[in-house]
Amino acid sequence: MPRPFQLACLLFLCAVLSHSQTEPAPVVTFTVDFPTSQPEHYSIRVQSDGPARYQSSGRPPADSDKTDSHDNDSQDNDSHDNDSFDLDFTLAADTRQKIFELAAKAGYFRKDVDSHHKGLAFTGKKTLSYKDARRSGESTYNYSPNPAVQELTDLLQNLSATLEFGHRLQYDHRYQKLALDEELKRMEEMARTHQLTEVAAIQPILDEIIADQSVINVTRARAQRLLDRAAAH
Numbered sequence: 001m002p003r004p005f006q007l008a009c010l011l012f013l014c015a016v017l018s019h020s021q022t023e024p025a026p027v028v029t030f031t032v033d034f035p036t037s038q039p040e041h042y043s044i045r046v047q048s049d050g051p052a053r054y055q056s057s058g059r060p061p062a063d064s065d066k067t068d069s070h071d072n073d074s075q076d077n078d079s080h081d082n083d084s085f086d087l088d089f090t091l092a093a094d095t096r097q098k099i100f101e102l103a104a105k106a107g108y109f110r111k112d113v114d115s116h117h118k119g120l121a122f123t124g125k126k127t128l129s130y131k132d133a134r135r136s137g138e139s140t141y142n143y144s145p146n147p148a149v150q151e152l153t154d155l156l157q158n159l160s161a162t163l164e165f166g167h168r169l170q171y172d173h174r175y176q177k178l179a180l181d182e183e184l185k186r187m188e189e190m191a192r193t194h195q196l197t198e199v200a201a202i203q204p205i206l207d208e209i210i211a212d213q214s215v216i217n218v219t220r221a222r223a224q225r226l227l228d229r230a231a232a233h
Helices: 003-022 074-078 093-105 147-175 177-192 199-211 217-232
Strands: 027-033 041-047 051-058 083-090 125-131 136-141
Touching (some): 051 147, 083 199, 125 147, 147 177, 177 199, 177 217
Antiparallel strands (some): 027 125, 041 051, 051 083, 125 136
């Protein structure tokens, strides 16, 4: 093979690799605004290469009395007005693949996906958006008849439910350890009916509960079973 052709191929390969390294990863974002629910607002941002972020806000727990403690953490002081939760985590490869496959099936949300049926109950203002280096799309809906959007909505709502369990467990572990067992019992029930997604995302708080000798053994065992079940699936 002539040297000039080899050099041209090498330069082309370098250009392709350089472009792929600088090109941002595709992103799917799901937001929900539902003032009468808890949380009242949340968003899930998922990158195709793994990183994900969850943010939620809503009313603080009815029995919240955090600022009566000697902890002057500013986040605790703000919690009387707003109970916010932020979590950065890594989404499993198979879950990411499913999310982006469903986004593709839904046409990357470049068209209106809402049913516009006026008789349907309001279940929150939902927005799905997609963005990569070549295309973008966004659609807001209450209910969508699109099968791919329905499946993606269920998946992401289940993910939110799982992460909110982690939020509550974090609070209970810090302020009311006796409430942990009931929360974990609910999680086990939902895990059996496949209503939880990505339990591994909240593994750090479950590990803290398992390692805490001041938490009753039954509760610690529930936390361990949840992790074992997640690892087996």
